[in-house]
Structure formats: C-alpha cells, structure tokens
Amino acid sequence: MTTLHVTLLGGLRETDAVPLPAAEAAHGTRSLRRFALELHVPHERHAALDAELRAAAAPDGTYLQGTDALWRVVEGWTVVAHAPRTGIHRYRVEIEEVEDAARADSGAEGAGASAEAGKLTAAESADAMQLKLAVLVLPVSDVDRAKSFYEAVGFRLDADHGIDASYRVVHMTPPGSACSILFGTGVTTAAPGSVRGLHLVVSDIERACRELDAKGVVTGGIFHDTSGVFHRSTDEKRVEGPDPQRRDYHSYAEFSDPDGNEWVLQEVPARG
Numbered sequence: 001m002t003t004l005h006v007t008l009l010g011g012l013r014e015t016d017a018v019p020l021p022a023a024e025a026a027h028g029t030r031s032l033r034r035f036a037l038e039l040h041v042p043h044e045r046h047a048a049l050d051a052e053l054r055a056a057a058a059p060d061g062t063y064l065q066g067t068d069a070l071w072r073v074v075e076g077w078t079v080v081a082h083a084p085r086t087g088i089h090r091y092r093v094e095i096e097e098v099e100d101a102a103r104a105d106s107g108a109e110g111a112g113a114s115a116e117a118g119k120l121t122a123a124e125s126a127d128a129m130q131l132k133l134a135v136l137v138l139p140v141s142d143v144d145r146a147k148s149f150y151e152a153v154g155f156r157l158d159a160d161h162g163i164d165a166s167y168r169v170v171h172m173t174p175p176g177s178a179c180s181i182l183f184g185t186g187v188t189t190a191a192p193g194s195v196r197g198l199h200l201v202v203s204d205i206e207r208a209c210r211e212l213d214a215k216g217v218v219t220g221g222i223f224h225d226t227s228g229v230f231h232r233s234t235d236e237k238r239v240e241g242p243d244p245q246r247r248d249y250h251s252y253a254e255f256s257d258p259d260g261n262e263w264v265l266q267e268v269p270a271r272g
Helices: 043-057 100-106 111-117 122-126 143-153 205-214
Strands: 002-008 011-024 031-042 070-083 088-097 135-137 156-164 167-173 180-185 198-202 223-225 238-240 251-256 262-267
Touching: 002 031, 031 043, 043 070, 043 088, 143 156, 143 167, 143 180, 156 180, 198 205, 205 251, 205 262
Parallel strands: 135 180, 198 262
Antiparallel strands: 002 011, 011 031, 031 088, 070 088, 156 167, 167 180, 223 238, 223 251, 251 262
16 A cells, blocks of 8 residues: 555545556556555535546546656546445546656647646656645644643644743644644734634544533534535524534534634544
8 A cells, every 4th residue: 555646626635545567658668557546525526526537537638647647547437335424425446657658748739738738747747836734823822721721632742842931832733633733922923812713624523522522622512504515604504413414514513722712623524
C-alpha cells in the first residue's frame, strides 16, 4: 500500500493506492506504473466523478493530473458500494502512468491548448503547487486558561514557547487532524474570542457530544439545518436533533472556548 496524490473533482486528493503489475511502454524501455485506487464520494458528486473517469479512460481523453505523473484510467471502473444512509459511493479504479511520448503529445499544441484540455506536461505536473492548511491562529486573553481548556478537549500540546512576558506561542493539534491551532501572547491583534465557525469533523456526533459533555465542555445540543447542506449563521431554519437521514455534513453541534472562540462539530461518517 502506498499513497498517491491525484487531481479529482477540482482538487488534489490524497488516496491510498495498491501497486499492480507494471505495464510495458509502447515507446521507450521503461515500465509504466499501475495502481488500484479506492475512492469515496458523496452522492451529489458521483455523476461528476463518473464523467472525469470516463474522460480519463477514453483514448483521446483528459489525463488525471498527479504530482509526479499523468494518469489514465484503465479497465474502466467499478462502483463497489453505495451506502444509502450516508449517501457515499465507493469506487474501485485502476490507473496507469502515461508514458513520455503521450505526455509530450498532450502539450504539443502549446500551453494554452494544454491547459484548456486539462492535460499538463510532465514538468508542469511534477511542479504542481500544494497548499496545505497547517495552522489557525486563535485570539485569547488568558494563555494558560486556553491551554488548559484545549488539553481537556483532547488537543495535543505540540509546543509552548515563550521569550518574555510580551511573546509566547502555544501550538496544539486536535486529535486526528492535520491542521493545528496556535495562540499565545503577541501573536495576533484580533480581539479575544472573535473567531467564529471553526469546524471539526467527527464520525459520530452523538458520541462526540457525550465525550465533550463528560469533560465539562458544553456543546449546546445537536442540530441540523432544514434548507441545505451547510448551516446558516443564525438560528433561522435550525432544528434540534441530528439530520433525520444522518447524511454527511448535515448534523452539527457547537461549543466555545473560555474566550468565546466558536467551534462547530460536523458529522461526516465517511471520513471517520
């Protein structure tokens, strides 16, 4: 098992990949890598994914862009399962590295035509910029109080560094998250407690609320919005209780740190 980064549905996705026997290149002597991927997409996006996979499987289609190669879909693809409760479609897709000659052909008509067709040269693909959200800065009035609160919630303490009374940095990470928070003294001019709407994804929102309540963190109850996927900034259209169908992204609960910085729990079972 390895990890590949492939652009799908408008974004660079990190996917688990199972290596398959390499294929022989029609031009040149090197072998072409092949992998089997398993993809999970919500129901409302599966038609778009079907279209992208269909295009990547066509002889003159649009290649999938990776960070170190271009990829074509081989052997079609299979919808392994569809979970009606969560609305998640699970795909099994086999992909094969595009050989150098085909890469050159894809960019032969110039950068403008290549970009329009969605086909990048090997150099462009290898140099694709990755932008990974790493840190969110929170304004707090009492650093030690905030540190104790987030430790109680379950955040991991990564660093607590201070030079003097005017400068201190505390770096903490939510369990299971690739993004961290940072707060302290002299790190932001924002008013303490002014941050709103930071979302934490959980696989079971009822369990998450029970665990937070047991730690003394008041969540205020689970709710869902009757008008769409994302909740409104006010109580309009807000109904108590989880989404009746327990669809991904539809159930929420809120809590705040001692300064009033607001966090929102969002249930996404498929990502748990």
